[in-house]
Amino acid sequence: MEKFIDNLKEKLKEKGYKLTPQRRAVLEVIITNEGEHLSTEEIYDIVKKNCPDIGLATVYRTIQLLDKLDIISTLYLDDGCNRYEFNIQNGEHHHHHLICESCSKVIEVKIDLLEKLEEEIQVNYGFEILDHKVQFYGKCENCK
Amino acid sequence: MEKFIDNLKEKLKEKGYKLTPQRRAVLEVIITNEGEHLSTEEIYDIVKKNCPDIGLATVYRTIQLLDKLDIISTLYLDDGCNRYEFNIQNGEHHHHHLICESCSKVIEVKIDLLEKLEEEIQVNYGFEILDHKVQFYGKCENCK
DNA sequence: TATCATTTGAGAGACATTATTAATTGAAAA
């Protein structure tokens, strides 16, 4: 954990931002709940346990900042709000998500396998790909 | 155009819905503006020209219905609202989108090339894939 | 310790979307 906080501090300092207790607390919640894809409101509820006076606006601001610094990623899983997750390996393209249309479970896919498609796109469309978001919709093991 | 409306009428009837002038008008706007990725508000503004008394809530309801009937698809392109497009070939998986992080231009990619990845997912995760949404983020030809 | 730009919490505000409700419509029955 401490190494992630150090990395946060470094990235913040690089851009002239400060490492505040609130920012530390928000990132800790996101890391501790890895794989949960928490919304801002959910992060707010958890972070208040250790940081009771934090304001919701601060959570929103911190999340925006963490996203800008590439420390977290934003997901949209079709349920009306943005959700967030920690970028374990910095600079890596994002993993994929399987969304079950029956039970709404979200499953993570760690294999990427988009190299060939990305290569074709770069060549045929002259588009430089920096990241991707891939969602598959269907039925999970239990629901099909 | 008329064949798409006939298809709409058929699908509506199948489920006990009626083909109203409002529903016809909304679908016509989406088809006529293919590739535009219109938002609900944008559809509303265009459809009012031929259908001045239509209400915004009706446009929202119609879009929900068209999506449920698989006549249109919902996109989320990170600009704060849902956007929609006509599903030309019914039952086909959805094409991909390239989103330029500099000028916000959205480019469509007609090639799919996800077969291998989808195959691996079905085998390794026991997940039955019915559709996907794929967005690539980066720099377009003009911006890189 | 004094300075001062950054950050914060509280609450107002903006915006997209959904719910409510009374009136209208239109397809099937009489």
Next chain:
DNA sequence: TTTTCAATTAATAATGTCTCTCAAATGATA
């Protein structure tokens, strides 16, 4: 054709997510 009645509509209120504003607090630096 007229009657019937559930489906649909327009208008508008309500909701939920997120952003903005601003005065107070904080914390790095001198």
